[in-house]
Amino acid sequence: MDFLRPDTVAEALALKAERPEAVPIAGGTDVMVELNFDRRRPAALLDLTRIAELREWSAGDGVVRVGAGVPYARIITELGDRLPGLAMAARTVGSPQIRNRGTVGGNLGAASPAGDAHPVLLAAGASVEVASTRGRRLVPATDFYLGVKRTALAPDELITAVHVPETGAPQQFSKVGTRNAMVIAVCSFAIALHPAQGRVGAAVGSAAPTPRRAADAEAFLAGELADGDRWASPRPLPDPVVRRFGELVASAASPIDDVRGSAAYRRHALSVLARRALGWAWRDYTGEVG
Amino acid sequence: MRVRLTVNGEQRHADDVWEGESLLFLLRERLGLPGSKNACEQGECGSCTVYLDGLPVCACLVAAGQAQDREVRTVEGLATGDPARGDRLDPVQEAFLAAGAVQCGFCTPGLVVAAHDLVERVPHPTDREIREALAGNLCRCTGYEAILAAVRLAARWKAGR
Ligand SMILES: Cc1cc2nc3c(=O)[nH]c(=O)nc-3n(C[C@H](O)[C@H](O)[C@H](O)COP(=O)(O)OP(=O)(O)OC[C@H]3O[C@@H](n4cnc5c(N)ncnc54)[C@H](O)[C@@H]3O)c2cc1C
Ligand code: FES
Ligand code: FES
Numbered sequence: 001m002d003f004l005r006p007d008t009v010a011e012a013l014a015l016k017a018e019r020p021e022a023v024p025i026a027g028g029t030d031v032m033v034e035l036n037f038d039r040r041r042p043a044a045l046l047d048l049t050r051i052a053e054l055r056e057w058s059a060g061d062g063v064v065r066v067g068a069g070v071p072y073a074r075i076i077t078e079l080g081d082r083l084p085g086l087a088m089a090a091r092t093v094g095s096p097q098i099r100n101r102g103t104v105g106g107n108l109g110a111a112s113p114a115g116d117a118h119p120v121l122l123a124a125g126a127s128v129e130v131a132s133t134r135g136r137r138l139v140p141a142t143d144f145y146l147g148v149k150r151t152a153l154a155p156d157e158l159i160t161a162v163h164v165p166e167t168g169a170p171q172q173f174s175k176v177g178t179r180n181a182m183v184i185a186v187c188s189f190a191i192a193l194h195p196a197q198g199r200v201g202a203a204v205g206s207a208a209p210t211p212r213r214a215a216d217a218e219a220f221l222a223g224e225l226a227d228g229d230r231w232a233s234p235r236p237l238p239d240p241v242v243r244r245f246g247e248l249v250a251s252a253a254s255p256i257d258d259v260r261g262s263a264a265y266r267r268h269a270l271s272v273l274a275r276r277a278l279g280w281a282w283r284d285y286t287g288e289v290g
Numbered sequence: 291m292r293v294r295l296t297v298n299g300e301q302r303h304a305d306d307v308w309e310g311e312s313l314l315f316l317l318r319e320r321l322g323l324p325g326s327k328n329a330c331e332q333g334e335c336g337s338c339t340v341y342l343d344g345l346p347v348c349a350c351l352v353a354a355g356q357a358q359d360r361e362v363r364t365v366e367g368l369a370t371g372d373p374a375r376g377d378r379l380d381p382v383q384e385a386f387l388a389a390g391a392v393q394c395g396f397c398t399p400g401l402v403v404a405a406h407d408l409v410e411r412v413p414h415p416t417d418r419e420i421r422e423a424l425a426g427n428l429c430r431c432t433g434y435e436a437i438l439a440a441v442r443l444a445a446r447w448k449a450g451r
Contacts, residue, residue, distance in 0.1 A: 001310055002309060003291055003353070003355040005355070005358070022355075025353055027351070028351045028352055028353055028356065029333055031313060031334065031353075032333075032350065032351040033331075033332045033351070034354060035310045035312075035353075036312060036331040036332065036350060037331070037332070039308070042310075044307060044309075045353060045355070047308065047353065047355060047356050049356050056411040073345070093426075094333065094426065095333075095336065095425045095426020096346060096404070096407075096422070096425065097333065097336060097339055097348045097404070097426045098333055098348070098351075098426065100345040100346060101346050101347050101348075101351060110435070177401050180425065181425030181426065182334060182425065182426065184308050184394075198412035241358060250377070265450050271430055282411070284346070
């Protein structure tokens with residue numbers, strides 16, 4: 001096995017082009033488990049932790065660019081105001097030790113349907129910045145997840161950042177698990193209000209082969225909110241609207257029965273998570289605008 | 291490969307390190323520092339917790355090669371003096387003894403490092419903050435009550451120092 005140690009993104013991309021089979025390692029919280037348990041014996045590891053650029057974030061033009069290697073702990077302390085949904089999801093990841101190492105780039109690279117960053121990125125309308133020696137491109141999060149642990153990343157590409165719109169409006173993330181810490185989501189849900197666009201982003205995790213948007217629920221709620229101009233003069237949402245939203249979110253899922261929960265439980269839990277998260281987000285919005 | 295790093299303030303190196311090896315293996319098996327324990331090798335138990343560049347991490351989930359040029363502090367590096375000569379342990383270690391927070395002791399080194407980090411950062415931690423800080427460390431023996439008491443005590447001692 002080789003251990004490759006690039007110091008810059010350019011060096012890393014050159015190495016990845018030359019050795020597409022090299023496995024990138026950032027926080028290592030997924031990769032090392034596979035190595036420790038002999039589930040993977042890559043020909044080379046490509047250590048990304050020496051690359052300063054990947055550990056930086058910047059904001060401008062209403063978008064926050066979060067380097068792929070910014071650990072969850074820093075997203076929580078440094079980006080809680082700008083990206084409330086992502087910070088909420090980050091707070092639920094693993095334990096303090098895991099949050100000090102684990103990264104959104106690694107979450108995307110692993111592309112587990114249960115990854116906590118995914119529903120948030122989908123709801124927020126984020127894009128994944130990927131790069132190779134051929135150039136950089138932005139992949140909308142909706143196009144990034146192709147299947148169980150399969151992504152739009154080409155073999156010579158690395159994830160360099162995520163671009164997350166800074167909406168200034170309420171966002172929520174909610175997940176079901178057996179305890180507070182160290183829990184892989186049984187199912188999860190994220191919502192982001194986009195008042196400027198008169199739109200709502202909603203997405204589910206751990207409830208289908210890939211994280212996915214709940215497009216029918218989004219469209220239904222956008223219609224209800226446009227009706228009577230609720231964005232400009234927000235009032236509490238009628239119960240049937242909230243209930244219908246929950247049903248539509250649940251119907252976006254195609255969950256399976258597994259050790260963590262049954263498909264029926266996941267559908268039910270998603271409708272509850274969606275109702276609650278919408279309630280919290282709309283209450284916050286009403287408080288800010290009304 | 292050769293890996294060079296700083297461990298508990300000393301420049302150390304190890305040769306013939308396997309590229310897929312963990313920092314935990316490097317510390318325990320190559321550098322003779324068995325304080326950090328190996329239980330799960332999957333980040334679940336926290337018994338391998340060490341400081342890496344000042345942040346508590348699971349040493350089992352850091353590739354040894356990623357520690358190149360970095361600074362590691364293990365439980366062995368917390369006591370400021372030589373305990374064999376009667377020098378003082380870190381207040382967190384003293385507090386674990388005083389509160390009876392150690393039974394079989396397997397989880398203790400990881401908990402001591404995690405608790406050390408908390409009381410260094412947060413002068414008067416609430417119980418919620420203590421529970422949150424120790425959420426990545428499992429103990430099969432104590433039921434945690436004595437551990438919480440030890441951390442409260444350590445925080446008081448550090449604050450009064
Ligand atoms: C105890 C424990 C608890 C956990 N709890 C949670 C949880 O609550 N929620 C959750 O979502 N996850 C959880 N995880 C999984 C893991 O921590 C996350 O998926 C994390 O985001 C991975 O980030 P990393 O930097 O450690 O990734 P790594 O392990 O370094 O990499 C993960 C994958 O992504 C690839 N990769 C990494 N960076 C890049 C890049 N820049 N470009 C291309 N590919 C890249 C790697 O090759 C690998 O395939 C947990 C893991 C452990 C061990
Ligand atoms: S051995 Fe590292 S967390 Fe259990
Ligand atoms: S004292 Fe035995 S595991 Fe904690």
